[in-house]
Amino acid sequence: MPRFYFDISAGADIDDVTDEEGEELEGLNAARIVAVRLSGEILRDYPDRFWSTGNWNCTVRDENRLILFVLHFYAQETAALVPSGAR
Numbered sequence: 001m002p003r004f005y006f007d008i009s010a011g012a013d014i015d016d017v018t019d020e021e022g023e024e025l026e027g028l029n030a031a032r033i034v035a036v037r038l039s040g041e042i043l044r045d046y047p048d049r050f051w052s053t054g055n056w057n058c059t060v061r062d063e064n065r066l067i068l069f070v071l072h073f074y075a076q077e078t079a080a081l082v083p084s085g086a087r
Helices: 028-045 047-053
Strands: 003-009 055-061 067-074
Touching: 003 028, 028 047, 028 055, 028 067, 047 055
Parallel strands: none
Antiparallel strands: 003 055, 055 067
């Protein structure tokens, strides 16, 4: 079975996490599912960190360390959150 690696990069405020171990999975579809589940767990467990950086990525690599796909998470506050005197 192929091995996939799931790296997390979260901007300047938080250290990146490089997956050195990887996980053996059935194939690309299984890696996609794991990436989405992992991302959901991170968002659930660390919501304040997400809002402090405003964006982060989950990069999935194959056993040759080639990037297969990247999940991007990005938040942008709108003008509705800016105090009226600051506009």
